[in-house]
Amino acid sequence: MTPTDPVPRTDPAARPADVTTSAGRPRAGARPPAVLLLPAAVAAVFALLPLGYLAVRSLERGPAFAWDVVADERTAQLLGRSLALAAVVVMACLLLGVSLAWLTVRTDLPGARAWSVLVTLPLAVPSYVAAFAWLSAFPDLEGFAGAAIALTLVSFPYVYLPVTAALRGTDPAQEEVSRSLGHGPLTTFLRVTLPQLRPAAAGGSVLVALYVLSDFGAVSLMRYDTFTRGIYTSYRASFDRTPAAALSIVLVVMTIALVAAEARTRGRAGHARTGTGTARPAVPAALGRWRTPALAWCGAVTAISVLTPLATLGYWLAVGNSATWDPGSLLDTAGTTLAVAAAGAALTTLLALPVGVIAARHRGRTATLLEQSAYAGHALPGITVALSLVFFAVRYAEPIYQELPLLVCAYAVLFLPVAVAGTRAAVLQSPPVLEDLARSLGRSPLRVLREVTVPLAAPGVAAGAALTFVVCMKELPATLLLRPTGMDTLATRLWTETGTGSFAAAAPYAAALILLAAIPSYLLGRHRT
Amino acid sequence: MTDLQITGLVKAYGPGAPVLDGLDLTVPAGSLAAVLGPSGCGKTTLLRIIAGFLRADTGTVTIGGRTLSGPGLHLPPERRRIGIVPQEGALFPHLSVARNVAFGLTGLDRPTRRRRTEEMLELVGLGGYGDRMPHELSGGQQQRIALARALAPEPALVLLDEPFNALDSALRTGVRADVCAALRATGATALLVTHDQQEALSTADLVAVVRGGRVAQCGTPHEVYRRPADPWVAAFVGDAVLLPGTADHGAAATALGRIPLAGVPDPVREGLVLLRPEQLRLTDPDAAEARGTVTDVRFYGHDAMVTVAVDGIDQAIGVRVPGPTSATPGERTGIEVTGETTLHPTAV
Numbered sequence: 122m123t124p125t126d127p128v129p130r131t132d133p134a135a136r137p138a139d140v141t142t143s144a145g146r147p148r149a150g151a152r153p154p155a156v157l158l159l160p161a162a163v164a165a166v167f168a169l170l171p172l173g174y175l176a177v178r179s180l181e182r183g184p185a186f187a188w189d190v191v192a193d194e195r196t197a198q199l200l201g202r203s204l205a206l207a208a209v210v211v212m213a214c215l216l217l218g219v220s221l222a223w224l225t226v227r228t229d230l231p232g233a234r235a236w237s238v239l240v241t242l243p244l245a246v247p248s249y250v251a252a253f254a255w256l257s258a259f260p261d262l263e264g265f266a267g268a269a270i271a272l273t274l275v276s277f278p279y280v281y282l283p284v285t286a287a288l289r290g291t292d293p294a295q296e297e298v299s300r301s302l303g304h305g306p307l308t309t310f311l312r313v314t315l316p317q318l319r320p321a322a323a324g325g326s327v328l329v330a331l332y333v334l335s336d337f338g339a340v341s342l343m344r345y346d347t348f349t350r351g352i353y354t355s356y357r358a359s360f361d362r363t364p365a366a367a368l369s370i371v372l373v374v375m376t377i378a379l380v381a382a383e384a385r386t387r388g389r390a391g392h393a394r395t396g397t398g399t400a401r402p403a404v405p406a407a408l409g410r411w412r413t414p415a416l417a418w419c420g421a422v423t424a425i426s427v428l429t430p431l432a433t434l435g436y437w438l439a440v441g442n443s444a445t446w447d448p449g450s451l452l453d454t455a456g457t458t459l460a461v462a463a464a465g466a467a468l469t470t471l472l473a474l475p476v477g478v479i480a481a482r483h484r485g486r487t488a489t490l491l492e493q494s495a496y497a498g499h500a501l502p503g504i505t506v507a508l509s510l511v512f513f514a515v516r517y518a519e520p521i522y523q524e525l526p527l528l529v530c531a532y533a534v535l536f537l538p539v540a541v542a543g544t545r546a547a548v549l550q551s552p553p554v555l556e557d558l559a560r561s562l563g564r565s566p567l568r569v570l571r572e573v574t575v576p577l578a579a580p581g582v583a584a585g586a587a588l589t590f591v592v593c594m595k596e597l598p599a600t601l602l603l604r605p606t607g608m609d610t611l612a613t614r615l616w617t618e619t620g621t622g623s624f625a626a627a628a629p630y631a632a633a634l635i636l637l638a639a640i641p642s643y644l645l646g647r648h649r650t
Numbered sequence: 651m652t653d654l655q656i657t658g659l660v661k662a663y664g665p666g667a668p669v670l671d672g673l674d675l676t677v678p679a680g681s682l683a684a685v686l687g688p689s690g691c692g693k694t695t696l697l698r699i700i701a702g703f704l705r706a707d708t709g710t711v712t713i714g715g716r717t718l719s720g721p722g723l724h725l726p727p728e729r730r731r732i733g734i735v736p737q738e739g740a741l742f743p744h745l746s747v748a749r750n751v752a753f754g755l756t757g758l759d760r761p762t763r764r765r766r767t768e769e770m771l772e773l774v775g776l777g778g779y780g781d782r783m784p785h786e787l788s789g790g791q792q793q794r795i796a797l798a799r800a801l802a803p804e805p806a807l808v809l810l811d812e813p814f815n816a817l818d819s820a821l822r823t824g825v826r827a828d829v830c831a832a833l834r835a836t837g838a839t840a841l842l843v844t845h846d847q848q849e850a851l852s853t854a855d856l857v858a859v860v861r862g863g864r865v866a867q868c869g870t871p872h873e874v875y876r877r878p879a880d881p882w883v884a885a886f887v888g889d890a891v892l893l894p895g896t897a898d899h900g901a902a903a904t905a906l907g908r909i910p911l912a913g914v915p916d917p918v919r920e921g922l923v924l925l926r927p928e929q930l931r932l933t934d935p936d937a938a939e940a941r942g943t944v945t946d947v948r949f950y951g952h953d954a955m956v957t958v959a960v961d962g963i964d965q966a967i968g969v970r971v972p973g974p975t976s977a978t979p980g981e982r983t984g985i986e987v988t989g990e991t992t993l994h995p996t997a998v
Contacts, residue, residue, distance in 0.1 A: 554740045557703050560727035561734045562754030562803060576744050 153483045154566035161475035165494035168537050171509035172497055178512045179366035190367035203347040206268055207333040213273040214329045217422060218280025224415050226288040229405045236419045241278045243426040247595045249338025249616055250631050251275045254430035257624035267343040274426040276332045280325035287321035327383040334376055335502030337598035342619050348372045349504050369505040380500045437628035445625040455633050458594055458610040465532030465593035469540045470586040472533055477544025499538040506534050507599035528603040532593045543585020547578035587641040594638055653679050654807055654839060659709030661695055669695045671863035682833055684842045684854035692863040693843045697809050701734055702727035713806045733800030733808040738816040739792035741784035747795055748780030754803035770798040773832050789817050790825040797829050801836055808840040826853060847887050859883050877912055881994050884924045891967045895923035895993055902993050905963040906940045912990035923991045927970035931986045938984020944977050
């Protein structure tokens with residue numbers, strides 16, 4: 122995963138308990154055919170390669186050396202700083218996410234529907250764009266405060282969305298029972314509603330923590346030293362890359378622990394639900410005299426998280442002139458970004474297709490193993506994937522080191538989970554009985570894939586590809602490390618210009634990035650409706 | 651030519667009781683057989699094994715002497731020549747009706763394929779619908795197209811998996827009749843899986859009642875209904891009145907009098923006799939051999955069910971009376987039995 126990844130994660134633990142045929146039975150015993158199995162295995166190996174190589178590399182000089190790096194005082198310091206930042210951002214996100222979710226779902230807040238769209242918009246803002254906006258408006262924010270603010274404002278929707286879903290899913294009858302038993306609205310909220318939100322809020326918090334730990338853009342622009350920034354500095358500072366690898370391993374261990382925690386909270390969330398919820402919507406709580414403060418709260422959050430970045434950007438665009446930026450160079454960079462992202466999306470989607478089909482259609486050890494391997498990028502911060510590919514290329518694939526193919530491979534490893542989730546969901550949309558039928562009408566597995574499975578899943582797969590395209594375009598740390606010398610994407614250019622304080626020069630790149638990313642996002646939105 | 655023969659089929663999904671436990675079934679060529687059973691009895695597993703989507707643990711499936719599944723042999727679904735009509739039709743949503751029907755017609759030239767497609771559409775009464783898309787059809791039409799698609803490649807066997815379930819009851823009878831007519835017109839051997847007794851009895855030539863992964867009884871609808879193998883089958887295929895009885899020279903002595911026994915005389919000495927509510931008649935209490943008190947009357951339109959507490963036994967029995975009835979609760983009545991009965995050992 123990377124800090125610029127706005128996708129609500131899907132992981133194997135979250136799959137429906139039983140994928141059933143229309144006859145209502147799990148498809149036990151159906152082994153994936155070789156035409157799917159082989160390419161899926163290639164994708165899985167591809168996704169696991171960086172992780173494996175990272176481990177080999179960090180232990181190359183013996184476990185003692187790696188341990189020295191890990192046990193170093195500086196490492197402990199970085200760890201402390203990363204964890205402190207994560208803790209503060211998670212707290213802030215919980216406050217924002219839960220309060221906004223309750224206001225938009227369970228009260229008579231005027232314009233609740235519009236607010237519920239507005240407060241998810243920050244998901245589209247890469248962390249480094251938020252950092253750029255705040256830093257250029259308030260240069261004093263540099264450091265912990267700035268990093269915390271920027272990260273909170275882009276990641277609170279990760280709490281808002283699951284809590285909203287949980288609030289919609291809980292049975293209002295339970296609250297009515299509590300009220301009828303003599304508890305007031307506040308006690309009811311604290312004793313009945315809130316405990317039911319806990320799994321959703323915990324799951325969201327883990328996502329936020331993961332986002333913060335693996336973020337590179339915002340913390341480096343805010344000059345707040347965390348693990349990711351430490352790895353980057355260590356890599357740039359010396360020819361000896363083993364310390365960077367050892368640090369990466371620590372970061373990977375932390376993120377994997379978080380992903381495991383996330384899977385566990387999801388599991389428990391499933392058990393906490395009784396029945397299938399209810400079709401009857403809750404009666405919205407009347408805000409009464411709290412209506413104005415509630416509106417002010419929603420307005421303030423939207424203004425700070427969405428309007429401030431836009432306003433700052435507008436300001437720097439307005440003061441900019443031909444002296445501060447060169448339209449030709451902007452055009453070139455935009456062209457490069459689109460081309461690189463397209464290549465990344467193409468490779469990722471291609472690799473994801475067999476894995477996604479297997480994940481949707483088959484059960485058993487092989488299928489689970491393949492799917493989970495593909496999700497490795499989900500636990501890996503962009504910087505560590507980039508680093509491992511650097512090591513791998515230097516040792517085994519010198520010709521593509523610092524060349525485009527390596528960067529495209531990094532995108533594929535990082536965003537395979539996005540594309541696999543998309544493919545899997547798309548394939549699940551069509552009932553498996555259609556494939557059975559095609560077999561019974563004389564088609565071989567390969568032809569069933571070509572004539573039934575893929576055509577039916579095509580719109581969903583295309584949507585997944587578009588999403589992958591957007592996240593590739595916004596990717597920063599891996600691009601910084603792996604881009605060919607002299608090549609810039611909108612993200613790296615924005616990062617460089619902001620880093621040197623040339624805000625007016627950075628603004629056009631930020632604007633172009635937002636615009637280009639908005640087009641596929643808009644199309645995706647239309648596709649869903 | 652294309653008899654379906656299933657012998658000793660066993661399938662277990664894990665430890666514990668197997669879903670199919672040595673199932674045997676023979677369906678003569680050209681007949682329509684219904685596999686009838688409660689949910690969880692293994693019907694769908696049976697169907698998926700015959701189609702080749704699942705492998706049986708042991709047992710064989712042959713059609714017309716050709717072995718499809720057997721020891722060390724598992725023909726893939728595409729080489730079995732078995733047509734399938736699933737629940738809710740499951741037409742390919744991205745293909746037109748004509749291309750759905752033509753999906754299984756491979757290796758034919760274009761004019762032949764088109765002719766065959768049109769033939770099939772005519773067969774199910776939807777000629778001229780070829781250019782429509784599946785979502786433009788009603789549920790019943792979709793189901794008929796699904797049948798046309800299954801029949802087009804002239805399969806050795808057609809499997810129908812509760813195909814009428816999704817249709818509302820008003821439509822169901824009509825579609826069911828159309829589908830059966832189409833099946834008979836092509837002379838195809840067909841296996842209909844259902845949990846609906848009425849459907850099985852009214853459409854099939856042969857009914858196989860499945861319980862616990864085995865065939866509990868297989869026979870014509872008439873045999874299964876009139877001479878069920880045991881009280882469970884009796885109660886599963888229809889309303890049943892079970893009374894204690896004693897066999898005595900080709901008849902059973904019961905609280906309702908002597909009732910002639912069908913089939914082999916005196917299978918057991920004592921047991922339960924089975925009667926259908928429509929075998930009973932309400933009569934004048936003064937002239938009757940058996941009497942009782944009406945406790946409940948349910949009116950269904952075409953008939954009514956009158957519950958009677960019979961004198962001398964601690965049991966209320968149902969009597970089906972055609973049309974409206976004048977019986978009222980509390981009233982005294984006589985009961986008369988028509989037709990034959992079967993006697994079953996009590997310990998089942």
